[in-house]
Amino acid sequence: MNKSLMALVLSAVAAAPAYAEEIPTLRVGWMIPAEEAKYLMIKRPELFPDLGKKYKIEWSQFQGTSPMMQALRAGVLDCSTMAPLSMAQAYLESGLESYIVAQHAHEEKGYFSPYWAVKKDSPIKSAADLKGKIIGTNAYGTGMYFRMLLWLKQQGIDYEKDVKIVETGFPASADAIRTGRVDSGPLVQPFALLAEEKGDLRPLFTLSEVQSPTVYSFEGCSKAYADKHPEVVRLYVKDLQRAMTKLLEDRKLAVEVTAEVTRAPAAMLDKYLFTDKDFTHIATMKPDTKAIQELLTLQSDAGFLSKPVDVSKFVRPDIMAPIE
Incomplete structure (x- = not known):
């Protein structure tokens, strides 16, 4: 091999890793449940032409939004799932500045909303009947926990004096109600569906x-x-957005990839996923900043935030869904 050809080969070899390094990597946090668009990107990356060519993703699983906020603050993640309260608290308590870019799960009339259940034959019929009772929650400090506190406050219940609140987690919540460990506890899918099929809770x-x-x-x-x-x-x-559009067009695919990620039986997921028994999904994934602002205002007024938070600080239109 002559010297000029050898130089060309060496130049090409040296350039290869440099070219690979030029593809930017996005570090993304995810969790279970209700992140089906991410599940599809994780399990079927070949469906996304830009992924792996124009940019790469380094996926990391977490157990909730709060630890993801800590990871973002530490610079370990670039993007992640957020809840309104966790985003606001991270901003107020640690100075984490972020942008809302796409919406995963929301509730609206006609679709599933998480609920607190009691035994079917329980004498508890209203908020007033909860006084002196034990209420379960998925975990202290979560968005759903604070929404429950808001409901109690709106109903005139002092959640520090009138009731006792204990952690049950979602999977064990129904059994905690049945065995009397709690008088009322939270149900989300698929646990709500399983309880409804059994028929012993309401x-x-x-x-x-x-x-x-x-x-x-x-x-x-x-x-x-x-x-x-x-x-x-x-x-x-x-x-x-591309992932959500594909899932809305092919519910079977949504069930398939969700089963792969969560290891839940596909037959069970098929009973509710992407139906009116599930959270609402929209192809554009456009964030409802008005609803987020309303919730943060409610939480601020209730004292759950140290001061009001303006959602407009978390908006940069050119990177927010929908993006054409």
């Missing part, structure tokens, strides 16, 4: 009574990353 109140429509979770990206790499965030948001 709803006491739904979170839609606090606010409807209401946003449960959305995608957010750190301001530091998004301002530096807006083109990467735009590619990501477009792929989230």
Whole structure:
């Protein structure tokens, strides 16, 4: 091999890893449940032409939005699932600045809303009957926990004096009610469906009574990353929209990938996923910033936030869904 050809080969070899490094990597946090668009991107990356070519994703699973806020603050993540309260608290308590870019799960009339249940034959019929009782929650400090506190406050119940609140988690909530560990506890899908099929529990109140429509979770990206790499965030948001569109067009695919990720039986998921027994899904994934603002105002007025939060601080229109 002559010297000029050898130089060309060496140049090409040296350039290969450099080219690979030029593809930007987005570090994304995710969790279970209600992130079907992400599940499709994780399990079927070949459906997204830009993924792996124009940008890459490094996925990390978390158990809730609060630890993801900590990871964003530490610079370990660039984007993640957020809830209105966790986003606001991270901003007020640690100075985390972020942008809302796409909406995952929300509730509106005609669709499923998480609810607190009691035994079917329980004498508890109203909020007043909860005085002196034990109420379960999925976990202290979560968005649903604070929504429950809002409901109690709206009903004239002092949640610090009139009731005792204990953690049950979602999977164990129904059994906690049945065994008397709690008098009322929270049900979300698929546990609500399973309880309804068994028929021994009944709803006491739904979170839609606090606010409807209401946003449960959305995608957010750190301001530091998004301002530096807006083109990467735009590619990501477009792929989230592409994923949601595909799932809405093919519910079987939604059930399939959700079963793969959650390891829940497909037959059970098929009973509610992407139906009116589920949260609402929209192809555009456009965030309902008005509903988010209304909820944060309710939480601020109730004292759950140290001061009011203006949602407009978390909006950058050019990277927010829908992106054409």
